Amino acid sequence: MSNLRIDVTLTTEKKPKPNADELGFGRIYTDHMFIMDYTEGKGWHDARIVPYQPVVLDPAAKILHYGQSVFEGLKAYLSENDDIMLFRPEKNMERLNRSSERVCIPAVEEEFALHALTELLKIEKEWIPKAQDTSLYIRPFIFATEPFLGLAPSKTYQFMITLSPVGAYYKEGMNPVKIAVEEEFVRAVPGGTGEAKTGGNYAASIIAQVNAERKGFSQVLWLDGKEKKYVEEVGSMNVFFKINGDIVTPALNGSILEGVTRRSIIDLLRSWDMTVTERSISFEEVYEAFQNGHLEEAFGTGTAAVISPIGEFGWKNERMVINEGKTGEISKKLYDTLTGIQKGEIKDPFGWTKKI
Known part of the structure; x- marks a missing residue:
């Protein structure tokens, strides 16, 4: 040192x-x-x-x-x-x-x-x-x-x-938040600065955030900057979907922030023998899973919110209410487990915590 x-x-x-x-x-x-x-x-x-x-x-x-x-x-x-x-x-x-x-x-x-x-x-x-x-x-x-x-x-x-x-990052606390799918603006493109935590990324996102809040949403879900088709991340969080019992999260592609909480949640879920897939996922696929009754939960992960259940998506003038707008079982378990590890209340089998 x-x-x-x-x-x-x-x-x-x-x-x-x-x-x-x-x-x-x-x-x-x-x-x-x-x-x-x-x-x-x-x-x-x-x-x-x-x-x-x-x-x-x-x-x-x-x-x-x-x-x-x-x-x-x-x-x-x-x-x-x-x-x-x-x-x-x-x-x-x-x-x-x-x-x-x-x-x-x-x-x-x-x-x-x-x-x-x-x-x-x-x-x-x-x-x-x-x-x-x-x-x-x-x-x-x-x-x-x-x-x-x-x-x-x-x-x-x-x-x-x-x-x-x-205190809590969102006023909703652990209650599910409402997220607007952004269809006009883009956050980042391949080769840009999307995977870096640099101020300009966040300045570019403010207009979409303001527009979403005017419509009663807490945050924005960004789609990819090229086709405006594939899910990337929420403004302050990485995003996960529970579809038919399995967990899907967008794969890191150079324009998605590599979240520390994101990685930890993936490891935690896999330690529970749950299937977690990192891949490209279009919002059309998410919508189809919702229509078929297969979209069981959605949640965001990040330092500020830790785990934030998503109770509703707004997309193409349609409101997609997930799990009746209630906090899902996996979201709650993840929040309780991760915060328990962070505070030293639960045994840390991964060696994640540092005690001062």
Whole structure:
């Protein structure tokens, strides 16, 4: 691991801790944050934990003009023994570097990044909520800071980690959400940046999200960018379908984000001797399964929501209500099992959790 030193400056004015029912998602932040700088020719340097504060940027900083940025999302929990628990954090740091490579951002040393996160969490432990369905959301991100309007990779960057105590991502919680199938806009195409967690992907998706919310839906289901036929992912989640007893999820194809939760759910389902198939699946096939009564469940997976049952799809002016709009048996079992493993309440046979 890098011999970089982390300097620590503690705040003199701690914020009041919110009540669990005030959390929501991503609106409250802890007292401290991690920052590290990059300079071409020098590498990553000046690692520090400091009081949470605004970012100061030159108006010509490349992030503001060309969107050269990447980010990650993971969570920390408190176990019954008051240990800090992380879920597969090394996978998030690996994916951060894969995303960085796609948009020409220099890699961070993954072991040091995890060390920095661990030190930050030790300082902010009292911010980890304990109530049911709450956690401490972790947002590592890197962005270009060089003040230069030429279109080229930045020569300077900042890597930051912020923490936010959160409740359920969707207001529905574990109740099924309604998803609109997007037929006009596309999220990504082969050869694009769809498999990278870069800010531009999400900026491009906002218009469809806004349109869906106006119609009473929580999220958008994206179809492939070439034929607008094959299922890719939901705006904040990978997606799974239970059809005739078997589980189907779109295969990774270069334009779908490789979710850490997605991979974990596949492994968990297979450990239960369930058939899980990763393949191309058209929404017409999903609709046909619905018409025939074979579409038994649908659910999304992701760090923010963990497992989110899908109770309804809106497609071609038709409402497809799944499982009478109720949470399915598999969705509930997956949620209870995965969150139990994440919090240390259930034995972890996979070695996924990291105890601090």
